[in-house]
Amino acid sequence: MPISAPERSLLEVAGLEAGYGKIAVLHGVNLRIGAGEVVALLGPNGAGKTTLLRSMSGLLPVTAGSVTFDGQDLSRASPRDAARAGLVHVIEGHRVFTQISVADNLLLAGYDLPRRERSARIEEALSYFPEIAAKRHDRGGALSGGQQQMLAVAQGLVRRPRLLMLDEPSAGLSPVLVDRVLGVVSELRAKGTSVLLVEQLIEKTLAVSDRVYALAQGRIVLEAGAKEGDLPHRLEHAYFGQDVPTALHA
Known part of the structure; x- marks a missing residue:
């Protein structure tokens, strides 16, 4: 079944290669995200998901290929340039300033x-996030892990992004807080903000996504609509099957 392509691509990644020193991690990654679209990026640990986000946001140099955001070449952009263009990356791990207040963060x-x-x-x-709005004068370090994650996402929202990239925002959260954070993803989509969501919670992630890419061993091995009925089985096969990479194109 053909995949429904976004009407207009906000982000286009073509032939992207990146890594750490002499260690190549990404091998010719192609990916696109439409305006107002939520795209899930799934894959086993070590697949290169975080590396891909870091290379798109300027935290890691691109060694080959291109990153184009709303027609602007960001392949050699700094994180500041990317954020000013509207591409905001919330990195994994509740990265907040613990010694200053929520408001100052x-x-x-x-x-x-x-x-x-x-x-x-x-x-x-x-x-x-009413939970942290009520604690705006508290130090970041006084927040629970879940509240710190909410604060990290709120920091990204201050930039009023056109594309928000979230790297495992549910890590370490209770099921209730996971639902709260993913509920914000749905709210952002309703307001026209694009989201690239890296997650391990496949079922919950697919429920808020329009399309999905699977990454394994630094390559896109599957592209599909998020509501396709046999998707969990296809994802498992794409991760661990013997005939990968298998890219499904629109």
């Missing part, structure tokens, strides 16, 4: 914005 996320604009965006970001 968010102020730092919008450090280069005019003061009035920054204040408005902070309130907008906090509106997604």
Whole structure:
């Protein structure tokens, strides 16, 4: 069955290669994300998912291929350039400043914005997470692990991204908080924000996604619509089958 392609691609990744020193991790990755689309990026541990996000956001040099965001070449862009273009990466692991307040964490996320604009965006970001809005004067280190994850996502939202890349936002969270964070993904899509979601919770991730890519051994091994009925079996086969890579194109 042909995959429904996005009407307009916001992000185009073509032939992307990246790694660490002499260790190549990504091998010719092709990926696209449409405006207002939620795309899941799934794969076993060590598949290269985090490396792919880091290379797209400028945290890791691209050794070959291209990253194009809304027509702009970001292949050699810095993380600051990518964020200013509207591509925001929330990295794995609750990376917040523990010694300063929730509000100050968010102020730092919008450090280069005019003061009035920054204040408005902070309130907008906090509106997604009432749990941390009520603790805006508490130190980041006083928050629970789940609340720190919410704060990390809120930091990304302060940038008012056009594409938000979330690297395993559910890691270490209770089921209730997982649902809260993934509920925000659905809210963002409803407002036209694109999301690239890296997750291990396949069923919950597919429920909020439009399309899915599977990555294994640094290569895209499957592309499909997120609501296709046989997808869990196909994902398992793509990860561990003997005939990968198998790319399904629109």
